[in-house]
Amino acid sequence: MEPARGMDFQVVVLAGGFSKSLVPLVSKEVPKALLPVANRPVLSYVLNLLEQNNVTDLIVVVEGETAALSASSWISKTYIDRLHVEVAAVPEDVGTAGALRAIDHRLTAKDILVVSGDLVCDVPPGAVAAAHRRHDAVVTALLCSAPVSGPSDSGSSGAKDKAKKPGRYNIIALDPTKQFLLHIAAGAEVEKDIRVQKSILRAVSQMEIRSDLMDAHMYAFKRSVLQDVLNQKETFQSLRRDVLPYLVRSQLRSELMSNGVQSDENGNSKDAMQNSKILPSQLLANESTPSFHELYALGPDGSASITRKTHKCCVYIANKSNYCARLNSIQAFSDINRDVVGVANHLSGYSFSAQNNIIHPSAVLGSKTTVGPQCVLGDGSQMGDKCSVKKSVIGRHCRIGSNVKVVSSVIMDHVTIGDGCSIQGSVICSNVQLQERVILKDCQVGAGFVVTAGSEYKAESLAKKERP
């Protein structure tokens, strides 16, 4: 199959590396992309979504060689014969913009769809691409309604205290038709006030500022423009923080059009008679619904005496019924795990039992052990007697003793839990050993950690000494 043909779109998945915000959870062995969500690496949600939408050629960019190795081995094992995936390793900490810069030479299609690898959603990526094409935009961002639980921008030590604060993901300004992006700022970065450009406001005349939307980190870029920006602005690190706001800011005084959009449109018509060629485009422009960009470009009196260069930044706002979340904090990790087996269980790809849970046939349950709804119990796991599991995900080959309570927690693979433990709202990574009568509440336990018998922790992050 020919890559980048069809719709002339290339898909790049930015899978990240060892994200610092997820520190006790990620480790050398488990990069962020492979963190299990309902016992499946988070990356698989994006790949499955793309696969469902007939996108079979894609580039996965992973930060760091080792992470790339483990990611690519997992991908080739899982998606062999189904997807044609190129895994590209880029240096760590180059940021999302840097990652794209590094694979610059591989980008050939007319437009690029950039998807974050930590996205768990069911919004068809085609919709973003289509909106992008329809408006001939330079960038189109997917916005979805922000989940009601806590914010994820702070990103330090997890769900400590801010879980109940009202979340502010992004401050986003839209035009009245809700198609164009006029302003975007990360909610956490906004101190007191936001500054909106007067020129944009004047051109649009009406602006809608919303804080209930979240930038889902799925962007469609016009390739020529993206490459221009990345090359010209070498300091740009992040797509979300630098490139997107830059494009939005400069949409009415575009500097990149000299070789970007305009030439794309007119380049193919040079052979035709020049002055007669102006006419069809003018005809087209007159009879199509103008966006404020075009009106602005025409100038105040409607005459095209000075054409101002503009470009369009579009948004696609996902339906409220769609699920969309990003795994970019520990809080988000627990939330997504909860949702994928709960409200958004169509994403998990499992078929749920009548009790609304999944218990692998090879799992062994002791007597009087109950597994409630919205739970997953991986294959080969064993549980002793009188245990109770509620709203939790338990990985593969775990050995859980008797009288253990697990509530709203995530337990990864190969975890050993002694008798009488109580685990609530916690994340326990692979190969952790909990001895008898441990009580954990809202904790994260890093991989391979051993919690001594009888200890009790609340809202702490436990990991081996190697933590930075």
Added chain:
Amino acid sequence: MEPRRVPRTVSDPKVRRVGFFAPPDRSQSGPPDPTSSSPPVSQISPSGNSLSPVMIPPPRNLSSDMSRHFPPAPISPIRGARGASDSSVPVGSYNPSEFISPTATADFSPGRSRKGNSAEFASSLPTGGIGMVTQNNVPASGLTTVSTVRMPKAVTEKERLAMGEVQRDQQAGDLKPLKEKMTKAERRALQEAQRAAKAAAKSEGSKTQAAASGANAVNANPVKAPKVTPSKKDSSSVAASEKRDGDRQPDKDRKKDVPHPRMQFDDENRVEKAKKRSVMKQTEARSRVELFRHLPQYEHGTRLPDLESRFFQLDPIHPAVYKVGVRYLAGDISGGNARCIAMLQAFQESIRDYSTPPEKSLVRDLTTKINGYVSFLIECRPLSISMGNAIRFLKTRINKLALNLSESEAKASILSDIDHFINEKIILADKVIVKHAVTKIRDGDVLLTYGSSSAVEMILLHAHELGKQFRVVIVDSRPKLEGQALLRRLVGQGISCTYTHINAVSYVMHEVTRVLLAASSVLSNGTVYSRVGTASVAMVAHQFRIPVLICCEAYKFHERVQLDSICSNELGDPDAIARVSGRTEINYLDGWTNSDNLQLLNLIYDATPSDYVSMIITDYGMIPPTTATNAEQDAPRCRCPSSRERRQEVRDIDLPPRPATDAEQNAPRRRCPSSRERRQEVRDIDLPPHRDYYDSNRSPSPRTRDYHKQ
């Protein structure tokens, strides 16, 4: 004359479903046909009457086809010697003089061959269009090759019985009077044919060396030759392209081509079928307005998101075409010219990226591809008539490509053809229209226009540039309010304007001296098919005795006849009229759209009867609406002999007279009225005295019927 309907229907199924019965159409039986040399009517047997003696001659190599359809009968005494089957008859072998002299065919019994044909037609009708085109040729080929057959009476009789009732029913009672008419028509047809043959022979001879190789090319294709002529440049490839024409089209394409545009959406079976092959998932609207049930109507909210979300699944659709489709659907592009240009440019782009898959021929594969694109676009929004004409043009060009062209040459040729179409049929046409129309604008005029039309806008701007002093009244209407954009541009240029809504048109009409309107299409009975509201404006203007000028490029003309705006129309988003933009407090209909008792009707087009139209300004000049068919080169291919009289009328309205001929001289001539009324007229007034007038003007008349067959 009833029988004529048969070939008519057969050859162009699109017309078949027009809401009322369109009687025999001489445009089809094209007088220039050589085959019209067929017998004097007196010799046609009663049922033979059912045969239109005037038919389309066969593509040359159709003989095999023909033999398939009715092998045994047409062995003529003359030809019989040569071979038992017609297929063995060398295609171009008959003598042109044979059909130039009517007597040669005296004994021909058309009844027989026609019967065979019509029977087949009857049986194949329900199955749709595949066989139609070929059948159409069949009787013709039969006719030409069998021209001297003396049919055993018994056979005819027997066949007649076998032929079933269908036909006889159709023949109704009006056989007698029709017969009379036909005589006249026939005589004329005969002359036409001779002339056509002469012209064809001449043109062939002068044009191609290939023709020199014998009578072959000349007499086999007296009509096909002109078909090639419109493109002056490809004379070198005539021979090759002719051969192509004969090739059977992939039947599939035709089938796909045929039923779509005129589908009746209250026919559940067909809707089911269409759904199966559609690209998009379309939810049918639940509450339909009774009169408009047959039109496609979907839940408007659901289509765009569905189409968008399946972006990556629509692999066979070229991105450029997809983009245009989405923009149609979202309403980003509207207006006939803009939509047509956008579509053609998207096709250009897709052709640029096209490469023929191995083991396929470019012509066929590309046609299939284009067909796919077209049906995709239809799903996004029904095609306008102008777009249909453009597509037809494009397909014709593709089919006419010489086989020996390399892929890149072929692509370049198509691309430049499209460029030419855009430039000549749209851009240049608009310029010519502007030139004509500006002569009708005088100082002190108050011009009223409705909605927003590119042509009208150009006229106004040009008149302003010429320094004419006039004022413009822009009448607009909900929900699109397109007039505002026009208003903005005109005021920006310093033209003094009045803006009002259509509710006030009767008031504002007092001061108006001219009404300039645009059309989405002009139909062959002079009906103007245009943005809804146009009819009201024209009617009010008519009442006030104010001339109504319609500006319409010739490529938007269509042979269809339509008397109302019901049988063919388009439905817009009903929500658009339920809501008032910018006024959220007007929400009386919120949540009511699903009520069973409420049906919202948002019509897009209406039909303005020709009575209300004083004049149509096309790129071929200014014509009265009743001769609308003249102006068009592609779609309508007939010319009404009475146009001269009608032209007189135009001068009589208060517009300055102009040399009547310039339009006509440029316009390719075709004669044959296409609606019942006009035909009646033609019959009554008899032929104009100076027939040679037409002769002298008629270039080897390009028969464009092939556009319709493609």
